[in-house]
Amino acid sequence: MSTSQRPSAKVSGRVALDQAEAVIVDQYTRLVRLAYLTLPHTLSRHRRVLVAHALVQRALPGFRIGRAAPRVPEQRRGRPDPAVAGTRARVLRSALAHDRRPRAWPGFLPPPRTLRPMLPMVWGLRLFPRAGGGEEIALGQVLSEVPAPARAAFVLLQLEGLSRSEVVELLAAADVPRPERAVDTAGDLEAAAGETTETLLRSREFDACSVQTRPTDLLRRRRRYQLSWLAAGLVALCCAILLTGVGAAPPGERDRTADVQLAVTPDQLVRTPPDAWADTSRVDFTAWPARGARADDDELITRALATWTDPPRGTRIGVARSTSAEPPPGQTQLLYAGDVGREAVVLFHDGRRVVRYAEAVSSPSGSASLTVSRSDEADVTTAAALVVSRASGKIRYLTAPWIAEAQTRDLLTPDSPGRPLDMSDEGVTDAVAQPPGKGPCDSLPVLQLRSSGKIVEKHAFLVTDLGGLAPAHLSYTPLPGTGAPPRQPREATSGAALRSWARTACRLPELRHSGVRAVNQWDFAEQDLPEQGGKAVWSCTRASTWRGPGDVLVQFRAPTTSATAPAKLVGQARSTAACSRFGQHIVAATPWTAGSGRRYLLAAGSREVTGIEVTGEVDATERGRTLAVRAPKDPDVTVRARLSDGETLDEVGSRTAR
Known part of the structure; x- marks a missing residue:
């Protein structure tokens, strides 16, 4: 007697190839949307689009030799026919298995890319769904924080109109362990998302069949084409150099933008006018103008966007809890670009997150760092400053344009007055001491900031790192x-x-x-x-x-x-x-x-x-x-x-x- 709580999916007869092909052609858009929303959000949107199309096009029975076909839920009265159920199960199984380690695969090795999108292939273009509004972005953020089976169950319940039992059977057929838990999580998402969920899921934000196209770097491609002829004449010499180990550029010194297709280019970034903060009722990061001596340095900003889109090996990455690391969306805003100490720093804001990119001024092609934090619903105090530099126990802040005065004080000396803190014309403060971590607590430095009278009168407040x-x-x-x-x-x-x-x-x-x-x-x-x-x-x-x-x-x-x-x-x-x-x-x-x-x-x-x-x-x-x-x-x-x-x-x- 079986004691497993996992539902068993009954298997129906094999589905003819012509039936499966008809299902794929007839329901192609819905299957691609299901795969796109189920795939890991760690992939860039361009890659998720390609993989989603590839998985659906490879969903014909027996496409993969030597691999058992997924079980298909038995047809019941009022249920989809076996061809529809089987095709959904194959698409789901492949999407859920993306980046999953096979059995007995060594734990210290990354999962093999068994599902590379061999078709379709796209050269010279970057594809991604059209950007939606704030509600679609918020729903995408929520979906990125739940497991892939829960995302799949959510889509099946909301868009396909399947019942709970049907979704459980379909997930079991796609080899999902404990599918009831995934359906329960999807139910919680449905309750939190509200009545407009189905409309949001059908929006262009999640439609991988209605995509925008952008070219890759045209100048770089042209240079590569011209240099390829020169490279052909030097093949023999290069081979000799490679055999002796001379002339190979270290990985950290290679151009980190060479193989990255940018989701947003520097000229597409939002740049807020300098005086917008003094004439708006929304005083937050959206009111920050683009500042810094290198705000027009497209090469620096391109490297920052490329690292954010697809961080190269060796990048030091810090992502705050419950924060998505997905590539920049279409409405990304430039806050700052300039040199701070020994680093070149770029700050972005995309409505939900603030992102800091930093590279060494002396070695732009070397390893970089990328930090991502949440910033949704910031206000006049929580959007008053951003850390622009940390070095040797010291911090420099970039203050908001509405900050008229900055001071430092020690919370452990309550009767001592604040000490003035100098700021540059761009709003970058002098270096201040970083609060202690573990160990003795002899002092606790904080910033005392005062807002400009243009937005609020006599408003001073404290912030600390x-x-x-x-x-x-x-x-x-x-x-x-x-x-x-x-x-x-x-x-x-x-x-x-x-x-x-x-x-x-x-x-x-x-x-x-x-x-x-x-x-x-x-x-x-x-x-x-x-x-x-x-x-x-x-x-x-x-x-x-x-x-x-x-x-x-x-x-x-x-x-x-x-x-x-x-x-x-x-x-x-x-x-x-x-x-x-x-x-x-x-x-x-x-x-x-x-x-x-x-x-x-x-x-x-x-x-x-x-x-x-x-x-x-x-x-x-x-x-x-x-x-x-x-x-x-x-x-x-x-x-x-x-x-x-x-x-x-x-x-x-x-x-x-x-």
Whole structure:
């Protein structure tokens, strides 16, 4: 008896070649679209178009000698005939197997290209679907973040109108393990995408049969043709040189644009007018003009676009979490091109991402670096600066055109004024110290930027480097007031904000390289400590990421003579809505020892908390927003709060040994 949970696809009879050919001709566009959306998004759009056409054209039964044909779901009443089902299964099987390692293939070797598009062949042209709008781009981003079987199931459900059971059978016939999981993921995508999903999938953004054509580099092709005659006369000499190992150019010194077909050329880049930022309601990266002394250097920009389109071997690549590395789309914007220190740097923005390309000024043909980060829904603060250079523990920023003044300050010296930071006419700052990583936390440098009065009056704010291209925005929410409504986050430039951040700033390096967009410090409760121990403050530090989820750290600040004594971590949670506008209530607890040596359990909640209950090794109930009760060392307890609307609230995170 079989115990496998994988559905078995019943096999029908063999499909005649003429029937399969008729299906391919009749449904060619739909099959190509299915293959195009299923193929890995790591391929360039040009290559995905060619591979999709090749897979459909090679979907005739028995095209590959010595390889078993995929199983075909049995025909049922109201289902497609075996020829349609079999052709879909063959196309899906080939698309899902692209870049997959065969059994027993060595793990240290890359997967073989068993599905090279031998037909059609295109010379001198680059093909890619026509660009869609913002909704199509967003849907493409979502699809790129799910596995290929889920993409295939999504297309089959949305465009082909198949039922869940039919899709499960078809995926099983295409050798997909656990096809139910792929269908479940596709269902989640359908719920998130909304009612216009089918219309978006039928748009030109995903139609690999209605494509644009662009030539490859015409001048380079002409030079190659002319040089080929010269090369033919030197064949004998070249062979002799190759045999002795002399004259072969190292891989890193070859022209990285030679074999790349650009998706976007320098003259197609969007260049925003210099004064657009002062006359727009959308103050973000789209308002940045193209700046830099090399903004008209087509050779540098071409190398940057070529590296982004198809990074050559040896390129140092950094891609933020949940960020697509696909080639530049049609509406890519140039932000900057110029020399910064020993590097030539180019910055791009495509509506969803910012991209930094860098190469050595002394060796343009050498190895380069490419960094890709998310930037969707940036605003006046999160689009205020980009890292343009990192070297020897120092950072240079390119500031937004609306930044009128820049200063540096140390979060661990809250009472010290900011120090002016010089900027060039292009907006590039002098080098500033990089915040510490692991190790001692003796200082934590931040930028204090001030916006121009043309967009907002007297607006200063703090940002700091957390490893991304865009520095994270730091804000502060003060203790609750006596009335309503609740306090809202504000800029962390006041004395109270700086003093609060000074006690918790050394936790910021733990957030490096996690795609943090903004960090808010919320002082949610103040408590009188037992035995006249003074006043303590409870805070929740929330790090919100560009991809959406946020992590929180709940900290307890007891009275101390040091303005920078680290706060006590009393709870933490990952991927939570807590401490945001969608999670405005919180309760936390911690053990505490008084000066007399007596031990207590302390708890506190946010402004809507009306009572706190503790159960376990300590049983206590207290009306109000705070609780203090005698307790053994590190008691095992459960803490809950009652809210003003009658609901109950659990403690955020798990308390650790303190």
